[in-house]
Amino acid sequence: MAENGRRLQDRIIDLIIDRGLAPGEPLPTEGQLVDELGVGRNSVRESLRALSTLGIVDIRHGYGTFVGAAPITAFTPGLLFRTRQSMQQDASVLRDLVEIRRVLEMSLIETVVDRADEDLVGELDDLVAAMESGDLVETDQRFHETLFRPLNNGIALELIGLFWTVYHRVETELDPPGPERAEICSEHRAIVEAVRAGDPVAARSALGAHFVDIEQRVARLGDPR
Structure with missing residues (x-):
């Protein structure tokens, strides 16, 4: 289960890189990620939360999810x-x-x-x-x-x-x-x-x-x- 979660996180990262999204730019909506990645909504949410702790994505409640700067801090x-x-x-x-x-x-x-x-x-x-x-x-x-x-x-x-x-x-x-x-x-x-x-x-x-x-x-x- 944890391994599947890591694979999904990697797929989201690949999506960011492949589309050339820069820090501060919006990610596809949660619903769009569900459709594009072919996974459940809960799986997408968990992966986004995990990536948020690393600063790779920035979840702004009420506004959406954006590409983070991924600081070493x-x-x-x-x-x-x-x-x-x-x-x-x-x-x-x-x-x-x-x-x-x-x-x-x-x-x-x-x-x-x-x-x-x-x-x-x-x-x-x-x-x-x-x-x-x-x-x-x-x-x-x-x-x-x-x-x-x-x-x-x-x-x-x-x-x-x-x-x-x-x-x-x-x-x-x-x-x-x-x-x-x-x-x-x-x-x-x-x-x-x-x-x-x-x-x-x-x-x-x-x-x-x-x-x-x-x-x-x-x-x-x-x-x-």
Whole structure:
């Protein structure tokens, strides 16, 4: 039964691709899908709901069903659940996520340095200043979004955002607590200064140092006390 449901979801996806429907464009009506796919109305509804959770379709009650943008963030609830479950045992999923995020950001930072301009550095300066007195978590997220914006790589930015969101949602469950605000701000300031100087080596070093505390805290999870 589940396999039949997956096949129907694939057929709906094929229909979207074959017709060249772009995000935001309407799908055929539920009745039209029933006729075209030769399946029951309930099966169509269940498949559309499943595709909606992945962001592939956008169900707007009272208006119809539209093609979704399928953002990577659609995987956040499942990944967050898996991460929190793992934290009750060995925190292996969280460690894997932090490692992937570190490798991804470290591999891209040199391109950021190469493409950075005065406007970008100015924005990063303002965000570090905001960290010192404002909402640290929210500003931290904006900092990383801004830092990697010169890449013009939407998938990379979504992945970084996904890993960031999951980590910070479970951060309060880490023990012991993380570094103080001043230390966090200092780490981000070092990244900005390296970007300002156009020094990719220093930028990689500063970004790597930013991950040290996170990795150490995660590594301590599950260790015998």
